[in-house]
Amino acid sequence: MSSENSTLVKLNNAGFKQNNKWLVEGVSLTVEKGKIVTLIGPNGSGKSTTAKIALGIYKNIEGSVEKYTNKVGYVPQKISIDWTLPLRVYDFMLLTENIKKEAIDEALTLTGVIHLKNKNLGNLSGGEFQRVLIARAISKKPELLVLDEPVQGVDYTGEIALYELIKRISDSLHCGILLISHDLHTVMTATDHVVCLNGHVCCSGSPMDVAKNNEYKSLFGEQASQILSVYEHKHDHVHSDKGEIKKN
Amino acid sequence: MFDDFFIRALIAGLGIALVTGPLGCFVVWRRLSYFGDTLAHSALLGVTLAYSFELNIALSVFIISSLIALILIQLQKKTNLPGDALLGLLAHSSLAVGLVVIGFLTFIRFDIMGLLFGDILAVTTDDLLIIWTGGAVILLVLKLIWKPLFASTVNYELAEAEGLNPDRAKAIFTILMAAVIAISIKMVGLLLITGMLIIPAAMARNISDSPQKMVLFSIIGGLLSVLLGLFSSLEFNTSSGPSIIMASLILFILSLLNIKQSIKLKN
Numbered sequence: 001m002s003s004e005n006s007t008l009v010k011l012n013n014a015g016f017k018q019n020n021k022w023l024v025e026g027v028s029l030t031v032e033k034g035k036i037v038t039l040i041g042p043n044g045s046g047k048s049t050t051a052k053i054a055l056g057i058y059k060n061i062e063g064s065v066e067k068y069t070n071k072v073g074y075v076p077q078k079i080s081i082d083w084t085l086p087l088r089v090y091d092f093m094l095l096t097e098n099i100k101k102e103a104i105d106e107a108l109t110l111t112g113v114i115h116l117k118n119k120n121l122g123n124l125s126g127g128e129f130q131r132v133l134i135a136r137a138i139s140k141k142p143e144l145l146v147l148d149e150p151v152q153g154v155d156y157t158g159e160i161a162l163y164e165l166i167k168r169i170s171d172s173l174h175c176g177i178l179l180i181s182h183d184l185h186t187v188m189t190a191t192d193h194v195v196c197l198n199g200h201v202c203c204s205g206s207p208m209d210v211a212k213n214n215e216y217k218s219l220f221g222e223q224a225s226q227i228l229s230v231y232e233h234k235h236d237h238v239h240s241d242k243g244e245i246k247k248n
Numbered sequence: 249m250f251d252d253f254f255i256r257a258l259i260a261g262l263g264i265a266l267v268t269g270p271l272g273c274f275v276v277w278r279r280l281s282y283f284g285d286t287l288a289h290s291a292l293l294g295v296t297l298a299y300s301f302e303l304n305i306a307l308s309v310f311i312i313s314s315l316i317a318l319i320l321i322q323l324q325k326k327t328n329l330p331g332d333a334l335l336g337l338l339a340h341s342s343l344a345v346g347l348v349v350i351g352f353l354t355f356i357r358f359d360i361m362g363l364l365f366g367d368i369l370a371v372t373t374d375d376l377l378i379i380w381t382g383g384a385v386i387l388l389v390l391k392l393i394w395k396p397l398f399a400s401t402v403n404y405e406l407a408e409a410e411g412l413n414p415d416r417a418k419a420i421f422t423i424l425m426a427a428v429i430a431i432s433i434k435m436v437g438l439l440l441i442t443g444m445l446i447i448p449a450a451m452a453r454n455i456s457d458s459p460q461k462m463v464l465f466s467i468i469g470g471l472l473s474v475l476l477g478l479f480s481s482l483e484f485n486t487s488s489g490p491s492i493i494m495a496s497l498i499l500f501i502l503s504l505l506n507i508k509q510s511i512k513l514k515n
Contacts, residue, residue, distance in 0.1 A: 052405070052409075055405075055408070055409035056408065056409070057405050057408045057409055070411045072409055072410050072411060073410070074405075074406055074409040074410055076403070076405055076406060076409075079403050079406070081402065081403075082277070082402075084276055084277050084279070084453065085277050085401070085402060085459065086453065086456045086457050086458055086459060086461070086462055087402065087458070087459060088457060088458055091458050091459055091460075092402070095398070095399045095402055095403075095406065095407075096395070096399050096406065096407060096410040096411075096412055097410070120457060140410075146409065
């Protein structure tokens, strides 16, 4: 049931303007507990901006954001750690919350980087760092996870495993996830709701609805919509008209 | 064994080092050394006001430095000038205003050298009280805002997204900077306070692999600098501020040797 109290964050016609230019406008979406909402769209279409609006990072926005939780885990798209800071992976895990040692170890083990625990953050490779970022976000056991291109720079097999992990976490923690991804395969198979952005909301709905949408096809090309047909047979659930999932 | 003034200077200096250690780490991490300079330069104006209106020097310096910090934040919002230009503007104009005001205060005898470079003879028992209670308050507040301040130093957006209110922490930290300058101006002098903040922290960076260690070594470095500096100041009859800073410089150079050795060991 999608009742009011399962809503974690809700954007109403939200938009953000910087230097008199709209980065994104007119976005309405809702992330509920246990659901994965994915933002897709070309570069510069306002995906990260939308995530930052939802997180409350941008203050002077148009429209409104209603946030119903403070337990948030965030994996930003870009993060640069300064060399002036001596920071080990372990210190970084404790950055925004005092998490128990066991929970830190568990999260680092899940993302496969427990061996890097005492390494300096500046010495990690891009993919390793990305795994640490995901571990940090999930170790907080958040109610809302915002993942902005969480697997960038991760090797191909790791990518699949991490997406599976994210899906598993969403199920076990029953948290809501706002995901930004370029990987249309993942988007189409593991997501409950897709929002296709291009400065505004082009189309949104279940992955199937979006794949059939003409605007989506013109943005991503015919091939992109055919990705879905490959996966259609794998679907083990159907979406009701309200967007709820029913297992077959 | 020692004269009373020297004991007072030691107690004052050690109190200051306890506070500048952790604060200095944030100055290094957040790249605020020029900001510290600006606040310190504006302190001269605070000192002249203290003499003119017979106020407590630390209080008067604290008020003026906080005011300059506020003006800076407003200028940053309202102009398109880069941060370093604004800092330079405020630093030198407040220093100039302070010096001009001193020129008018002909009825008071000023020890300009003492103001600029610190004077251990100037430390009174009242100053000790101000340094140690003020220092305790600064450290307590820093401990309270540590989490949001540190998190936003690493990454502002992470801190903001995960509900830590980094803007408030930053504003409070600015006030702490003004406060630490206020309590250390007599001892270290306004030209050298930023050195007291930065050099022990920089030394600590060379030998630390975690933020906690860096804070600890920064405090230890500061304490050692004060001890070495004050004894040599007494021995060679030099100003206290430069002596302390020189001692911290020597520690910094030693920490560089440590790096070279550890690299050699690894190979």
